[in-house]
Amino acid sequence: MLVDIQNLRVSFATRTGTFEAVRGVSFKIGTEKLGIVGESGSGKSLTARALMRLLPPNARIDADRLNFDGTDILKADERTMRGIRGKRAGFILQDPKYSLNPVMTIGRQVAESWRQHKGGSRKQALEAAVDLLDQVRIRDPRRVCDLYPHEVSGGMGQRVMIAMMLAPDPALLIADEPTSALDATVQAEILRLMEDLVSKRGMGLILISHDLPLVSHFCDRVAVMYAGHVMEELSAGTLAQAKHPYTKGLLNCLPSLTHPKPRLPVLTRDAAWLQS
Amino acid sequence: MIKVEQLRVRFGDNEVVKGVSIHVPAGGSFGIVGESGSGKSTVLRALSGLNDAWTGNITIDGQSVGPRRNRAFFQKVQMVFQDPYGSLHPRQTIDRILSEPLLVHGIGDIERRIETALAEVALPSAARFRYPHQLSGGQRQRVAIARALIAEPEILLLDEPTSALDVSVQAEILNLLADLRERRQLTYILVSHNLAVVSHLCPTVGVMLGGQMVEVISAEDLRAGKTQHPHTSELRALSVGLEEPA
Numbered sequence: 001m002l003v004d005i006q007n008l009r010v011s012f013a014t015r016t017g018t019f020e021a022v023r024g025v026s027f028k029i030g031t032e033k034l035g036i037v038g039e040s041g042s043g044k045s046l047t048a049r050a051l052m053r054l055l056p057p058n059a060r061i062d063a064d065r066l067n068f069d070g071t072d073i074l075k076a077d078e079r080t081m082r083g084i085r086g087k088r089a090g091f092i093l094q095d096p097k098y099s100l101n102p103v104m105t106i107g108r109q110v111a112e113s114w115r116q117h118k119g120g121s122r123k124q125a126l127e128a129a130v131d132l133l134d135q136v137r138i139r140d141p142r143r144v145c146d147l148y149p150h151e152v153s154g155g156m157g158q159r160v161m162i163a164m165m166l167a168p169d170p171a172l173l174i175a176d177e178p179t180s181a182l183d184a185t186v187q188a189e190i191l192r193l194m195e196d197l198v199s200k201r202g203m204g205l206i207l208i209s210h211d212l213p214l215v216s217h218f219c220d221r222v223a224v225m226y227a228g229h230v231m232e233e234l235s236a237g238t239l240a241q242a243k244h245p246y247t248k249g250l251l252n253c254l255p256s257l258t259h260p261k262p263r264l265p266v267l268t269r270d271a272a273w274l275q276s
Numbered sequence: 277m278i279k280v281e282q283l284r285v286r287f288g289d290n291e292v293v294k295g296v297s298i299h300v301p302a303g304g305s306f307g308i309v310g311e312s313g314s315g316k317s318t319v320l321r322a323l324s325g326l327n328d329a330w331t332g333n334i335t336i337d338g339q340s341v342g343p344r345r346n347r348a349f350f351q352k353v354q355m356v357f358q359d360p361y362g363s364l365h366p367r368q369t370i371d372r373i374l375s376e377p378l379l380v381h382g383i384g385d386i387e388r389r390i391e392t393a394l395a396e397v398a399l400p401s402a403a404r405f406r407y408p409h410q411l412s413g414g415q416r417q418r419v420a421i422a423r424a425l426i427a428e429p430e431i432l433l434l435d436e437p438t439s440a441l442d443v444s445v446q447a448e449i450l451n452l453l454a455d456l457r458e459r460r461q462l463t464y465i466l467v468s469h470n471l472a473v474v475s476h477l478c479p480t481v482g483v484m485l486g487g488q489m490v491e492v493i494s495a496e497d498l499r500a501g502k503t504q505h506p507h508t509s510e511l512r513a514l515s516v517g518l519e520e521p522a
Contacts, residue, residue: 039442040413154312183311183469184514210442214518253447255476257499257515263454264447264476 002172002204003029003051006065010046013058022046023228029172033198033205035215035236037250038225044208047225048174052085069171087117090165094177096157100149106133107145110164117168132163136193155186162194172204180209191218212239212250224250227274246273277302277463278323278431283332285318292318294487295332298465300480302430305457305464307478307495309471309511314484316467317435323465324355324433336431351381354424358436360416364408370394370419371404377427393422397452414445418452425456434466438473450476471515475499483508 010022022043027034036044050061053073066073069088071080085091093099101109110132111125118128126145133141136159149157158178165173175194179187191207195218198205209215216222216236223233224247232244242248249267278300285293293315300306308316322330328343335341341349354377357363364373374390383389394401397418408416417437424432437453438446454477457464468474474481475495483491483505491505503509 039444184471184511184518185311188514188518212443213520217518250443253444254519255447255450255470255472256519257472257475257512258519260476260495260499264451266447266451267444 001028001030001067002069003027003206004065004067005047005051006063008047008050008061008063008066010043010050010055011060011062012056013060018060021228022050025225025228025230027223027230027233029204029206031202031204032221033195033207033219035207035209035219035222036225037209037212037215037222039210039250041227042225043228044225045176048091048176048206048208052089052091052174053081054085054091086113086165086170087168088170089172089174090168090170092158092161092165092173092175092178095181096149096154096161097181099161100157102149104148105145106147106149106152106160110145110160110167113164114167128167129163132167133160135166135197136160136163138163153186154182155190158182158186158190159193162190162197166197166201169201170203172206173198174206174208176208177210178207187214194218212247213254229274231273244273245270277304277337278306278465279333279335280319280323281333281335283319283322283330283334285315285322285327285330287329292487293322293330296482296484296487296489298482298489300463300465302463303457303461304480305466305478307474307481308465308467308484308489309469309474309481310484311469315487316484319484320355320433320435320465320467324353325349326355347381351427352429353431353433354427354429355433355435356417356420356424356437359440360413360420361408361440363420364416364423366408369405369407370399370411373408373419374404374423374426377423381427383427389426393426396425396456397422412445413441414448417441417445417449421449421452421456425460428460429462431463431465434464436468437466439468439470446473453477471498471511472519483511 006026008022008025009020011018011020025047038044049055051068063074068084107126107129110129114128115125130141130145133144138144138159179190207215207219216239219236221233221235224231226246231246232242234242252265253267255264280298283293283296296319298306310316321327325345371390374393375386378386378389394404399415399418403411438449456462466474466478475498479495481493481495481498482489485507491508498512503512
């Protein structure tokens with residue numbers, strides 16, 4: 001098992017007491033693609049960040065088990081964590097505009113992440129960077145190497161982010177809303193590229209998104225989160241037969257091009273969902 | 277109601293909008309779709325008076341408008357922006373934000389109007405003396421819509437009003453916009469990259485590519501797949517393909 005999470009809880013100390021943002025999440029991932037879907041504030045990003053221990057200092061992580069590739073994340077020291085972050089697990093964030101260094105060329109940034117984990121000379125690293133950019137299907141990678149992040153489009157920026165994350169051959173890729181800042185046409189391209197690379201390299205993938213139908217196209221399993229709980233976990237193909245009213249509600253409230261509805265059904269939340 | 281003829285917008289040497297024409301009847305809704313950089317928001321900004329470097333003809337309610345707009349125009353036309361986090365003043369209360377258009381346009385009866393405006397967008401009256409950061413994203417977008425409606429405009433320009441919101445909140449906002457249109461006989465121009473959202477709210481859809489309106493199509497034809505331009509077909513295929521769960 002690549003990732004083994006049992007009863008994960010993330011809480012924050014606030015002025016008025018503690019707030020539990022993630023309340024008992026459990027799942028396991030091997031070399032497969034898991035989608036985590038939920039509204040904002042459902043705790044989906046925090047779950048992924050807890051796995052990398054990338055949380056603000058006032059956050060508290062509790063879990064019965066929190067293992068990544070045989071390492072106990074709860075007990076690991078910072079040194080071990082540094083060996084995991086980026087190296088054995090890559091993290092792709094929402095907006096490439098804020099994740100890339102604006103004053104460094106793309107080639108140097110990709111080369112830096114390759115060299116950080118693999119060593120080697122500056123020249124070797126630059127060659128590796130060109131190769132990586134080619135793998136994420138950037139046409140003319142040598143030209144792109146010399147560009148600065150502001151000179152490329154959002155889709156290209158996200159490809160560069162993926163190239164950087166792939167440099168150390170990680171076992172797991174965590175993508176937190178990787179395409180929300182992109183156009184629909186580019187969105188599909190990037191997700192297809194990610195799916196393709198993940199399958200080809202035999203990696204695990206955690207894809208976090210708020211778009212349920214979209215995720216189901218690119219993942220094997222989907223976990224639906226609401227208010228810090230996993231409401232339902234199902235295989236992507238059976239999404240249409242989802243049982244939980246929350247999952248059904250999320251699917252129903254989308255406007256549809258092919259099946260127009262005069263009025264969109266609104267999601268009614270039930271306090272009983274959080275009891276079980 | 278809105279008539280745009282051969283609108284051109286140029287930023288330096290780069291022409292971003294290359295002769296776009298739009299006709300929207302009173303009470304009608306027109307949707308604009310396209311990828312980023314296709315010029316769809318630029319059309320809206322020229323129309324709303326936020327950008328005065330354009331050429332062509334814009335007629336609103338039978339009156340031709342120039343680059344500079346008068347106060348009556350701004351009372352008639354209001355705009356709602358994409359990002360509810362960025363479009364509200366962080367250090368003003370909702371009460372202050374909503375009273376601003378009334379003060380600018382010299383409309384009295386502020387007390388009652390704010391009460392009604394909040395009720396109309398289904399916000400609790402307790403929200404009135406809160407700051408934007410104390411509200412959720414959906415509530416903030418409701419405030420932005422209330423602010424646009426409080427001066428009683430006839431035209432609402434909507435620039436990606438739901439793309440920063442969760443799908444459940446998106447459904448609420450789209451229902452709200454549909455209700456308001458019916459109640460107040462508003463005319464909408466909606467810009468979005470989401471074909472499903474646009475065709476849900478607008479009976480007519482214009483597709484933009486590289487600064488040109490390559491196709492104007494009715495929402496029914498779009499649903500049925502009777503598209504003329506390859507770009508429209510491409511956008512439709514993507515939207516349909518990703519819409520259905522796998």
